[in-house]
Amino acid sequence: MTASNSAIPIEAVLSIPELLEAILLSLDMVTLLVSAPRVSKRWYDIIAGSPAIRQALYFDPVPVKASSSSSKSGANDGSATIKPVLNPLLAKKFAPCFFDFGSKAYFRRANSFYSMPWTVKPRKEVLSEDGIMESLPLYPLLDPEGPCDQADRRRFTQRGASWRRMLVSQQPPLQLGHLWSDEQYRWHTLFWDAKVILNTDATHGGLRMGELYDLVQDHASDHQRHSLWFRVHWGQVRAPFFCDFSENASRQMICHTGVVVEFHEVDDVYQDHHRDPIDPDAFNLVFRCDEHRPLQIGVTGKPPTAAVDWNPAVLSYGWGFDGGVY
Structure with missing residues (x-):
């Protein structure tokens, strides 16, 4: 032949x-x-x-009846979880800031964006004495960049980047747990909890990486306090915990959403930390996407269960308290 x-x-x-x-x-x-x-x-x-x-x-959700990998499991401690099949490409490219599967879920700051694999010369992370993951060096503004470095970053942040349209998992979460605290000074902490930030309309399909990325990047860059700590829980919540309230709230939310994003805005009582990010404009120049849009916090779709509607809580320490809700 x-x-x-x-x-x-x-x-x-x-x-x-x-x-x-x-x-x-x-x-x-x-x-x-x-x-x-x-x-x-x-x-x-x-x-x-x-x-x-x-x-x-991961551009379209797998029909529920065709998905045999997603499962629900229950436990007496309230840690029932939805275990999605996470998008392997996203988990590889956006670890460790967004997909941390270590034995402990350490908090991170804007500095840790420099450790993501798709950034120019990804930096190694180190654990600080107070349990915050930082990337080395600890005081980045912008590295000297040549044309090749700029082009490499632009592949991810430019308009039309396909990763932004990808679902984070199959089945994708239709809701996103959101936990926020504002520590104005030591022993005086305000908590807000806004549960659902996604449109649960079927045409939306579920949580896209662009939405998750914009939410975290936006808060990491633009906050009122000295620093903002964040972490993302997938399927189950893991220690260390900011306090009992954050642990209990996260466990309740993840039962219904499968993913919880936790933010803690802290004041300048932590003198061993530099303000983070040092230069928000420089940070946004590197990590903000052309298609960035702020996500509106609040219930935008009908929650699937009444348990999602429990009231926001205020937790106080020490000599007084104040608080509010979204």
């Missing part, structure tokens, strides 16, 4: 959309996302129009 004759069966197979779709689904996620659509316009159209491929790339 000549080379030209042997190519005929291959062309015949690839000309059948159903067979080509099956072959494409066997590719790894990066190849399917980046390389395969560039082969030809026909391949691009098939990838863009295939529900199965769009689900494999």
Whole structure:
């Protein structure tokens, strides 16, 4: 058989959309996302129009009846969890700030954005004495950047970046637990809790990485206190805890949402910390996306259970308290 004759069966197979779709689904996620659509316009159209491929790339949610990986588990301590199948590409590119699966869930500050794998020369993280993860060096503004470094960062922050449209998991969370505290000075802490920040409309599909990223990046950059600590819990909440209230609130929320983002805004009583970020404009220049939009905090869809509607709480320490709610 000549080379030209042997190519005929291959062309015949690839000309059948159903067979080509099956072959494409066997590719790894990066190849399917980046390389395969560039082969030809026909391949691009098939990838863009295939529900199965769009689900494999986490652009569309897998129908509930077709998802056998997501499961619910219960425990007597109130730590019942929804265990999603997390998007492996996002978990790789946005660890450790957004996907920390260590034995403990340490708090982070804006500084830790420099440790994400997609940043220029990712920095190693170290654990400070008070349990905050920091990236080295601890006092970054902007590194000297050449054209190649700038282009590398722009691949992630530029308009149209595909990762922003990706679901964080299959099945994707339709709600996002949100916990916020404002420590004005030592022994005087205000707590707010706004549970649901996602539109649960079916056309939305669930939590997208762009929404999660914008929420954390926006708060990490723009806050009133000396520092803002944050962390993201997936499926279950893990120690160390800011206080008993934050632990209990997080455990209750994650039962219904599967993911909780925790923020603690702290004042300048922590003299061993530099203000973070030192220069918010410089931080935004590096990490704010062209399509950034602030997420409105509050209930934007009908909660699936009454348990999600429990009232915001105020916790006080020491000599007095004050507080408010969203």
